[in-house]
Amino acid sequence: MTVKVKVEHVTKIFGPYPKAILEKVKSGGSKNEILAHTGHTIGVYDASFEVHAGETFVIMGLSGSGKSTLIRCLNLLNRPTDGNIYIDDENIVNYTKKELLALRKKKLAMVFQHFGLLPHRNVLRNVEYGLEVRGISKEERTKTAKTVLAGVGLEGWEDKKISELSGGMQQRVGLARALANDPDILLMDEPFSALDPLIRREMQYELLDIQAKLKKTIIFITHDVNEAFKIGDRVAVMKDGKIEQIGTPKELITNPQTQYIEEFIKDIDRSKVMQARNVMFKTSALVYLKDGPRVALKAMESNGISSVFVVSSERKLKGIVTIEDTIRAIKEDQPLEDILKNDFYTTGPDTYIQELIPMATDTKYPIAVTDENDKLLGIIVRVSVLSGLV
Numbered sequence: 219m220t221v222k223v224k225v226e227h228v229t230k231i232f233g234p235y236p237k238a239i240l241e242k243v244k245s246g247g248s249k250n251e252i253l254a255h256t257g258h259t260i261g262v263y264d265a266s267f268e269v270h271a272g273e274t275f276v277i278m279g280l281s282g283s284g285k286s287t288l289i290r291c292l293n294l295l296n297r298p299t300d301g302n303i304y305i306d307d308e309n310i311v312n313y314t315k316k317e318l319l320a321l322r323k324k325k326l327a328m329v330f331q332h333f334g335l336l337p338h339r340n341v342l343r344n345v346e347y348g349l350e351v352r353g354i355s356k357e358e359r360t361k362t363a364k365t366v367l368a369g370v371g372l373e374g375w376e377d378k379k380i381s382e383l384s385g386g387m388q389q390r391v392g393l394a395r396a397l398a399n400d401p402d403i404l405l406m407d408e409p410f411s412a413l414d415p416l417i418r419r420e421m422q423y424e425l426l427d428i429q430a431k432l433k434k435t436i437i438f439i440t441h442d443v444n445e446a447f448k449i450g451d452r453v454a455v456m457k458d459g460k461i462e463q464i465g466t467p468k469e470l471i472t473n474p475q476t477q478y479i480e481e482f483i484k485d486i487d488r489s490k491v492m493q494a495r496n497v498m499f500k501t502s503a504l505v506y507l508k509d510g511p512r513v514a515l516k517a518m519e520s521n522g523i524s525s526v527f528v529v530s531s532e533r534k535l536k537g538i539v540t541i542e543d544t545i546r547a548i549k550e551d552q553p554l555e556d557i558l559k560n561d562f563y564t565t566g567p568d569t570y571i572q573e574l575i576p577m578a579t580d581t582k583y584p585i586a587v588t589d590e591n592d593k594l595l596g597i598i599v600r601v602s603v604l605s606g607l608v
């Protein structure tokens with residue numbers, strides 16, 4: 219994996235003498251103490267993380283926890299008080315104005331919560347803006363802007379005034395404007411927080427779609443844990459200017475490292491985050507068709523189960539056999555083929571647990587997880603699906 223952005227011990231303190239305050243903070247003053255004694259605010263303290271190329275990295279935290287301060291350090295809208303920021307292995311914190319402009323033009327684009335559009339320009343000319351600044355010809359920038367607009371579902375809206383657009387539409391324009399420069403890195407500061415829940419959900423899926431196609435490196439901020447877990451490959455949780463924990467949604471759910479994280483994920487619906495692959499057993503308890511009923515019985519006995527999946531020599535799923543049928547087959551000298559049942563459910567590895575709930579309540583067998591070639595990847599026992607619901 220290529221590291222696209224590396225943030226190393228970044229601290230941002232607001233106030234007239236941030237560097238002087240830094241020493242006090244390092245020797246252990248809390249955010250509130252520092253503010254009370256010195257009037258300086260710790261925006262971010264000692265943040266470190268890496269973002270990989272093509273990854274969607276979410277920074278989540280309550281209002282005031284330092285999310286905006288941190289993301290604004292990444293394009294130096296905020297100069298960090300301390301620490302280093304590498305983009306493509308180049309430390310940017312001491313960039314000159316000129317270098318910084320070049321960086322913003324070439325590699326970075328930002329999408330804001332309140333869209334930040336130019337109200338007197340129409341949709342097309344808003345999206346063209348960045349290209350115009352870069353001196354791209356009228357013809358070329360119009361072409362690019364139209365393509366990008368179509369990509370966010372705004373074909374035919376080019377001539378509309380910004381004020382004629384709904385919030386969701388305006389944010390599509392914001393996104394199109396950011397994408398028009400074809401940046402490697404998209405910085406998104408609560409881009410959907412001002413939208414109605416329905417529109418918001420639509421935009422979340424839109425972003426996932428766009429990301430599946432374009433594979434940008436995205437740093438996305440939200441205060442909403444459900445949004446964070448839906449969108450993020452990994453999520454960093456911030457509290458009082460510090461990063462509390464970084465992990466995949468699954469890691470945060472299954473292994474919260476602080477009380478605070480535990481509280482946060484209480485609000486999450488586990489069944490919408492966990493996928494079949496996360497709860498399946500890569501079972502050794504399976505039987506090959508050629509093995510016969512005695513081997514099947516042994517497999518059930520040694521694993522304490524009353525049915526077992528049967529596969530071909532290429533591990534393709536052929537069916538399931540129950541213990542009763544297997545015992546009868548041994549007595550009557552039948553092959554496994556004759557007692558195969560097919561009344562079990564199968565699912566793919568990416569299915570969310572939520573969709574497995576009806577299957578789990580309806581079946582007496584485990585659910586088989588198979589790949590697109592019908593190969594058995596693992597099994598899900600009913601309790602793994604249903605226990606998450608309490």
Ligand SMILES: Nc1ncnc2c1ncn2[C@@H]1O[C@H](COP(=O)(O)OP(=O)(O)O)[C@@H](O)[C@H]1O
Binds near residue numbers: 280281283
């Ligand atoms: N320009 C600024 N001057 C002084 N304090 C600031 C400034 N910007 C942010 N802060 C303070 O830094 C902390 C983090 O704010 P912010 O990064 O905006 O949080 P979030 O985006 O998570 O809501 C807050 O205590 C806020 O008041």
Ligand SMILES: [Mg+2]
Binds near residue numbers: 285286287408
């Ligand atoms: Mg903010």
